[in-house]
Amino acid sequence: MDTLVCPAPNRRPLAYAGRHELPEFTPELAAEMAPLYARVQHVVTPMEWPVYAPLIKGINELKKELNAVVLAHNYMTPEIFNCVGDFRGDSLQLAREAARVEADVIVQAGVHFMAETSKLLSPEKTVLIPDPLAGCSLAASITAEDVRMLRDAYPGVPIVTYVNTSAAVKAECDITCTSSNAVKVVESLNAPRVLLIPDEYLARYVQTQTSVEIIAWKGHCEVHELFTAEDIEAMRAADPGMKVIAHPECPPDVIAAADFTGSTAAMISYVIDKRPRKVALITECSMASNVAVEAPDVEFIRPCNLCPHMKRISLENIYEALRDMKYEVTVDPVVAAKARRAVERMINLTN
């Protein structure tokens, strides 16, 4: 990764470092947290709740004291997503929220490129990531130098980068996109040919939706590339009436076999609006638990591919991030200025 994540436990006020104490799970705390538990009881077991409840209480206390918010991606586990996430959504929704939220501190319950995007859009805020090793196979698939090499190889061809990249890569590109706006971003450039990096499968999906010629890079999501069209055939054979919805990071034959393709937010909207009797979400495993909280009447098939990077984030390390003000995400100012331009261009287009 070209930009730095600096553990900076001594930079911010140390009012709580090592001082905030977690409450015990007493009958009083259980009663106070009962309404919250009622909301997640289908996806959080009674065995887990006595461990989670004090951490949730502690995190919510620290958020108030520090004027902090938690931005939670749709792949967070349900106790994070539902119980401490102040804003929840896909990459685009979280980026928008980072730009407009009034807070001193942002805790990114997601992966490193998302925290960097928040820092780009909110340079004056302290952005924390609970585990600095929460990366992404797509972000790791391309460097700034690779993009400069592409510029030389394809002179005059605009370069769109998926937000799942480092700030250093974004800085070399013309505009960013997410899975929810990639087609719109590509078409906004009014060019006959566009480089769309680094996700080969997203690029191939976009190619099915536009007449602009798309040139791709060979990056893949290590979670979505595991799905196969045979998996979907087997699910349909078991229940022909079920709906199958897939993320555009899936291989093309998986997308072709699905009933609907969209970003994590679009997948959630599909379930909430259409209320299928039974649905298979072809994406990261925690999504189904999070949508199930909103749609308890829908039966979910959970092909369980976990993102090892997203799963590095826990209630424990969110609590520690706030208590000790770690790990602060920083971006070199020169890189940040160029990368911010690419992200803001996307946000302005989709506003």
Ligand code: 13P
């Ligand atoms: P979304 O933008 O759809 O949330 O996707 C982000 C991601 O990392 C999917 O793997």
Ligand code: SF4
């Ligand atoms: Fe990256 Fe895939 Fe994990 Fe999303 S699910 S963060 S694209 S590795």
